[in-house]
Amino acid sequence: MEKQNKIPPVLRAKTALTFLTGAGIGTAALIVSAVSKDRPLLVLGGILFLWCLLKGWMLRRDIHGGRFECVTGICTSVSQPPFRRYKKVYLTLADGKETTLLLGLQTKIKPDKWYRFYFRSGSSSRLGNEYLDAALSTNVFLGCEECAAEPDTL
Numbered sequence: 363m364e365k366q367n368k369i370p371p372v373l374r375a376k377t378a379l380t381f382l383t384g385a386g387i388g389t390a391a392l393i394v395s396a397v398s399k400d401r402p403l404l405v406l407g408g409i410l411f412l413w414c415l416l417k418g419w420m421l422r423r424d425i426h427g428g429r430f431e432c433v434t435g436i437c438t439s440v441s442q443p444p445f446r447r448y449k450k451v452y453l454t455l456a457d458g459k460e461t462t463l464l465l466g467l468q469t470k471i472k473p474d475k476w477y478r479f480y481f482r483s484g485s486s487s488r489l490g491n492e493y494l495d496a497a498l499s500t501n502v503f504l505g506c507e508e509c510a511a512e513p514d515t516l
Contacts, residue, residue, distance in 0.1 A: 372505040373425050384414025433479045440471050476509035
């Protein structure tokens with residue numbers, strides 16, 4: 363039970379949302395296919411349901427196994443290159459190093475605030491081309507949360 367408390371709430375929410383999405387898709391496909399007698403819809407809904415269960419199980423296994431990394435830093439600026447599906451987040455880490463993260467547009471980040479970013483461990487790809495790096499890191503980012511203060515005072 364103590365291990366459950368060490369898991370960040372952002373990662374628990376992502377796992378639960380993955381399972382709930384699968385359950386919602388499966389239920390909706392079952393109801394609509396029963397009303398309309400549509401077997402292909404039932405098959406496709408079942409495939410999506412099983413895919414969400416598999417993805418949720420793999421995510422849960424990785425999180426409970428501790429196979430994720432945490433990056434904590436203050437966001438210095440955020441920019442979005444034109445015609446790209448990602449944004450660049452410039453961070454200054456707690457030890458003073460600067461780094462750049464490529465995150466999806468749906469991630470809400472504000473400058474001058476402390477954040478914790480969670481990534482799958484062992485799957486970072488650096489090819490040197492930021493477009494390829496962003497494309498290959500689609501399943502690496504797990505989530506982020508805003509910190510109340512600097513990590514030293516937490």
